[in-house]
Amino acid sequence: MASQALPYRPHNHQACVSQALADARAICRAQNARLTPTRERVLELIWQSHKPLGAYDVLAELTAEGQSAAPPTVYRALDFLQQHGLVHRIASLNAFIGCAHAGENHTGMFLICRSCGNVLELKAPGVSGAIEGAAKAEHFKAEDVTLEIAGLCPRCQAENRHD
Amino acid sequence: MASQALPYRPHNHQACVSQALADARAICRAQNARLTPTRERVLELIWQSHKPLGAYDVLAELTAEGQSAAPPTVYRALDFLQQHGLVHRIASLNAFIGCAHAGENHTGMFLICRSCGNVLELKAPGVSGAIEGAAKAEHFKAEDVTLEIAGLCPRCQAENRHD
DNA sequence: GGAAATTTGATATATTATAACATTTCCGGA
DNA sequence: TCCGGAAATGTTATAATATATCAAATTTCC
Ligand SMILES: [Zn+2]
Ligand SMILES: [Zn+2]
Ligand SMILES: [Zn+2]
Ligand SMILES: [Zn+2]
Numbered sequence: 460m461a462s463q464a465l466p467y468r469p470h471n472h473q474a475c476v477s478q479a480l481a482d483a484r485a486i487c488r489a490q491n492a493r494l495t496p497t498r499e500r501v502l503e504l505i506w507q508s509h510k511p512l513g514a515y516d517v518l519a520e521l522t523a524e525g526q527s528a529a530p531p532t533v534y535r536a537l538d539f540l541q542q543h544g545l546v547h548r549i550a551s552l553n554a555f556i557g558c559a560h561a562g563e564n565h566t567g568m569f570l571i572c573r574s575c576g577n578v579l580e581l582k583a584p585g586v587s588g589a590i591e592g593a594a595k596a597e598h599f600k601a602e603d604v605t606l607e608i609a610g611l612c613p614r615c616q617a618e619n620r621h622d
Numbered sequence: 623m624a625s626q627a628l629p630y631r632p633h634n635h636q637a638c639v640s641q642a643l644a645d646a647r648a649i650c651r652a653q654n655a656r657l658t659p660t661r662e663r664v665l666e667l668i669w670q671s672h673k674p675l676g677a678y679d680v681l682a683e684l685t686a687e688g689q690s691a692a693p694p695t696v697y698r699a700l701d702f703l704q705q706h707g708l709v710h711r712i713a714s715l716n717a718f719i720g721c722a723h724a725g726e727n728h729t730g731m732f733l734i735c736r737s738c739g740n741v742l743e744l745k746a747p748g749v750s751g752a753i754e755g756a757a758k759a760e761h762f763k764a765e766d767v768t769l770e771i772a773g774l775c776p777r778c779q780a781e782n783r784h785d
Numbered sequence: 786g787g788a789a790a791t792t793t794g795a796t797a798t799a800t801t802a803t804a805a806c807a808t809t810t811c812c813g814g815a
Numbered sequence: 816t817c818c819g820g821a822a823a824t825g826t827t828a829t830a831a832t833a834t835a836t837c838a839a840a841t842t843t844c845c
Contacts, residue, residue, distance in 0.1 A: 464760055493842085495792075514832070529795065534833065550713040551768045553801095553832060568753075570762045581756060589752040590731075590771065593744060597627055598776040599733045605714045607768040608753065613761035656811085658823075677801070692826065697802065702823095716801060716832095792841065799834065809824070815817085 466509035466577040467612045476506045482561050483545050492543055497526070501536040502557065505546055510576040511554030549578065551607045556580070566590075566604045572612035574619070579612070629672035629740040630775045639669045645724050646708050655706055660689070664699040665720065668709055673739040674717030712741065714770045719743070729753075729767045735775035737782070742775070 465475070483502055487494040494502075504517050514533045521528040537555055540546040546555050547567050558567070559580040566587050570579040586606070594601040611619070628638070646665055650657040657665075667680050677696045684691040700718055703709040709718050710730050721730070722743040729750050733742040749769070757764040774782070 493792080497793080527794075530833070531795085531835090532793075535793080550770070568756065570757060570760060570764075572762075573765070579760060579762070581760065583752075583756040586749070586752045586756050589746075589749045590769070593731065593746040593749050594733060594771055594773070597733060597742060597744065598779075599735075599742070599771070600774040600779055601733075601771045602736070602773040603771070605768060605770040605772075606753070607713070608757055608762070608764045608766070609768075610757070610765040611763040616761075616763055656823080660824080690825075693802070694804090694826085695824075698824080786845105788843105788845090790841105790843075792839105794839070795837090797835085799832100801830100801832070803830070804828085805826100807824105807826080809822105811822070812820095814819090 464579045466579045467572070467575075467614045472508070475509075476503060479506045479545075479557050479561070483540075483543075486543060486545065486562050490543060492539075497521075497528075497532065498536045498539055500526075501533065502540055502545055505537075505540070505555055506557040509556070509578055511549045511552050511556040511571075511578055513552075513554045517555075547580070549607060550605050551609065566606070568606045569608065570612070571607060571609045572615055573609050574611055574615035577612060626776055627742045629742045630735070630738075630777045635671070638672075639666060642669045642708075642720050642724070646703075646706075649706060649708065649725050653706060655702075660684075660691075660695065661699045661702050663689075664696065665703055665708055668703070668718055669720040672719070672741055674712045674715050674719040674734075674741055676715075676717045680718075710743070712770060713768050714772065729769070731769045732771065733775070734770060734772045735778055736772050737774055737778035740775060 480499065480503060483494060483499070500521070501517055504520050505512055514530070514537060518528055518530060518533045521533065537546060541548060545558055545561050547558055547569070548555055549569060549571070552571070556578050560582060565582050568581045568583045568586055570581065572578070590604060591601060643662065643666060646657060646662070663684070664680055667683050668675055677693070677700060681691055681693060681696045684696070700709060704711060708721055708724050710721055711718055712732060712734070715734070719741050723745060728745050731744045731746045731749055733744065735741070750767070753767060754764060
């Protein structure tokens with residue numbers, strides 16, 4: 460099924476990483492923010508796949524590379540990356556994933572496969588509109604939306620069909 | 623504004639608690655589940671307000687009452703209550719809140735006021751439909767939806783208007 | 786060059802959640 | 816009524832996630 464989204468099928472993932480890093484450099488330059496080596500390396504590690512990575516997974520990779528790193532090292536870098544819209548935190552997993560729409564001013568909607576662990580980030584304007592409408596109906600001023608959907612991706616549905 | 627939802631305005635909250643406990647007893651009886659004293663007490667504590675309560679807050683109240691309780695005591699009770707649809711976990715806060723629609727087969731949508739801390743649970747079928755539509759468009763089988771909206775409730779918007 | 790601001794290093798600790806195993810309680814059938 | 820298995824609880828230890836605090840280094844900008 461060629462129309463399947465990237466995370467759920469084989470693809471040249473190195474291209475995802477390169478693109479994400481290039482975007483990040485451009486965004487930080489535009490915002491006068493400093494994408495220091497540690498921050499950039501953390502972003503690259505987060506992008507090593509389309510599966511969310513825990514802060515301590517990142518930390519383990521950094522220390523394996525010989526960097527002197529402690530938890531605050533990682534959390535600071537992740538905070539910076541979140542603030543500049545380069546990564547998202549997945550609250551239901553306590554983990555982090557690269558933003559697939561960096562710089563696009565969006566509220567993320569995440570489809571999380573409980574079998575393969577891959578995550579697809581959608582923009583889904585229809586959903587955002589419905590959410591804002593529901594909030595407005597309650598006179599609630601929405602500022603930050605957490606929308607995470609766990610289930611089975613197309614590939615894993617197909618695989619499990621033979622159980 | 624009389625149309626404001628309960629959590630955001632003064633009301634006879636004891637009625638909320640009584641109703642929730644009565645519903646819980648009925649639901650457990652119908653499902654042949656045992657609402658033991660500890661489980662019922664934890665549910666009552668969770669319902670002590672419309673603000674989510676952390677597991678360790680519940681634990682502190684239990685020990686203050688002289689009960690011999692440890693973290694597993696609380697987490698087990700909360701697991702039971704979640705499994706029977708009596709409480710929800712708010713992933714973005716690591717906290718728990720009583721379900722406002724117990725027994726109604728719904729996916730919760732939570733409006734979380736960052737100022738007063740109160741949470742309103744909505745049913746919002748339009749939102750659920752839009753989410754399912756977006757998932758289906760990606761051939762994703764949605765199983766569990768986390769939808770949490772942080773912002774300002776009507777009351778806190780009005781109060782902060784004079785800053 | 787030097788003061789102020791930002792970033793990083795380093796240590797300690799807070800907060801949230803689960804593993805593992807022993808003991809007790811409950812409940813249905815002999 | 817008593818027994819046996821299942822469910823629930825008690826208890827201790829530990830895992831996993833996240834933050835506080837203060838010192839040192841680096842960058843920025845005048
Ligand atoms: Zn990729
Ligand atoms: Zn995004
Ligand atoms: Zn109430
Ligand atoms: Zn509910």
